[in-house]
Amino acid sequence: MATVSEAYRAETGSDGASPTVDVSYFIFDAATLQAAMNALYFATPAAFDVYGDLSLVLPKAGISVERAENDLWNGVVNYAIQASQPIAPPEGAPEYAGDANGGTHRVLRGIATINRYPNAVSQPGLVEAPDQHGFIGVTKDGIEGVDLIIPGFNWTETHYLSKAVATWTYLRTVSEMRGTVNSAVFRGFAAGEVLLADVSWTIRGSGDVQVNFAFVRIPNKTNFALDYITGINKKGHEYLWTFWQDKVETGTVQGEPSPVEIGVVREPRGVYVEKVYEEADFSLLSIGTGAPTF
Numbered sequence: 541m542a543t544v545s546e547a548y549r550a551e552t553g554s555d556g557a558s559p560t561v562d563v564s565y566f567i568f569d570a571a572t573l574q575a576a577m578n579a580l581y582f583a584t585p586a587a588f589d590v591y592g593d594l595s596l597v598l599p600k601a602g603i604s605v606e607r608a609e610n611d612l613w614n615g616v617v618n619y620a621i622q623a624s625q626p627i628a629p630p631e632g633a634p635e636y637a638g639d640a641n642g643g644t645h646r647v648l649r650g651i652a653t654i655n656r657y658p659n660a661v662s663q664p665g666l667v668e669a670p671d672q673h674g675f676i677g678v679t680k681d682g683i684e685g686v687d688l689i690i691p692g693f694n695w696t697e698t699h700y701l702s703k704a705v706a707t708w709t710y711l712r713t714v715s716e717m718r719g720t721v722n723s724a725v726f727r728g729f730a731a732g733e734v735l736l737a738d739v740s741w742t743i744r745g746s747g748d749v750q751v752n753f754a755f756v757r758i759p760n761k762t763n764f765a766l767d768y769i770t771g772i773n774k775k776g777h778e779y780l781w782t783f784w785q786d787k788v789e790t791g792t793v794q795g796e797p798s799p800v801e802i803g804v805v806r807e808p809r810g811v812y813v814e815k816v817y818e819e820a821d822f823s824l825l826s827i828g829t830g831a832p833t834f
Contacts, residue, residue, distance in 0.1 A: 542570040542579035544615070553590060560620040561588045561598055567605060567613035576605045580615040588619040635698040636832055642692025648685040648782075649674045649766075670789040670805050673767050678806050682784065693757040694737075698750060699827050706741065706749035706826075713824060714739050714751070720820035721777045728831035732775030733757050735817060736825075753825065769811050779816045785809040 545566045553561035565584065570576035580603050590596040598619035605615040656669040677684030722734040738754035758776035766772060766782065774780050787807040790799035823829050 542575050543568045544579050544583035547614075555590065555596065558620065559590065559596060559598060560601075560618065561590060563588070563617045563619070565615040565617065566608075567615050569611050570613055571611055573605065573607075576607075576613040576615065577603065580605055580613075580617065584617045633700065634827065634832070636695060636834070638693070638695030640691050641694065642690040644687045645690045646685045647688050648676060648683050650676055672805050673807065675806060680804070683806055695755055697753045697755070697827065697832075699753070700744075700748045700750055701826065702748055703743075706751060710826065711741055711749075711751075714753075717820045717822075717824065719817060721775075721817045722822045723819035724821070724823075724829070726822045726829050727755075729757055730760055731819070732777060733760055734822070735777050736820070736822070751827075753827070766811050767808050769808055772811055772813070774813050777817050779814045781812050781814070782808045783810040783812070 545568070547564040547566055550564040551561060553559070563584070565580060567576045567579050570579055584600070584603075586600050588598045588600075590598060598621060600617060601620040602618045603615065604618075605613045608614050651674075653672070653674055656671065658669040672678050675683050676686050717736055718739050720736055721732055722729070722736075724731050726734050735756045735758075736753065737756045739752070741749055741751045743749050760773075760775045762773045763770075764772050764774075772780075784806050785808075786804050789805045
């Protein structure tokens with residue numbers, strides 16, 4: 541039967557942020573590694589009182605053994621404060637993160653034209669510069685516009701689902717939903733406003749499946765106008781584009797009895813709203829469809 545004896549001058553230790561103590565032992569009459577480890581573990585104390593006054597007691601953190609010769613082994617018992625392992629959120633306890641970064645967006649038209657100043661040298665008597673109807677950077681070839689910072693609503697959700705829910709078929713289904721928009725109200729947002737931008741998943745050691753979703757919301761717009769074209773409706777992730785044409789602009793010149801031609805401007809001839817993302821039933825994500833509560 542294996543026996544254990546503490547080695548001569550066996551102890552080494554340190555204190556501080558991560559206090560630790562190592563105690564060396566001899567293990568006799570152990571024919572196998574398993575026998576040596578069992579003997580060392582059960583023959584040594586479960587904790588070590590570093591200062592002898594119970595002010596710092598370290599639990600047994602680990603053991604190691606090494607064969608010296610035949611049935612003789614060298615062993616070391618380590619005493620240390622072990623960092624607690626993170627506790628995984630239980631199933632049904634999702635995590636949320638988000639931002640309002642909408643990036644930049646090329647805007648062709650301003651909110652309002654504050655003033656128009658004519659070139660009185662080339663067109664003497666001209667009261668106002670040609671009316672560009674709020675469009676910015678108008679040239680003979682088109683409209684340049686300007687890049688503006690815009691707000692956004694982007695968020696991620698992490699859910700911990702059981703394997704009974706997150707089956708291989710489920711993971712395939714939600715992966716194929718990447719790049720679709722909500723066909724019904726989701727998280728309090730109307731149909732067409734939320735884009736499923738990304739999906740990823742990990743099977744964790746605890747046996748559940750961590751599924752990560754990334755969403756981008758753009759609000760729907762109804763009954764808005766672009767110049768003289770009114771009654772435009774556009775869902776958030778539909779794409780709007782404009783067909784332009786030249787238009788002769790007239791204006792008032794001092795001394796002239798009626799408006800005269802003062803330049804050529806650009807005006808929209810037609811506005812088109814295109815569907816570019818398929819719709820999907822976001823209830824298939826199995827994470828609920830209502831707005832989260834924190």
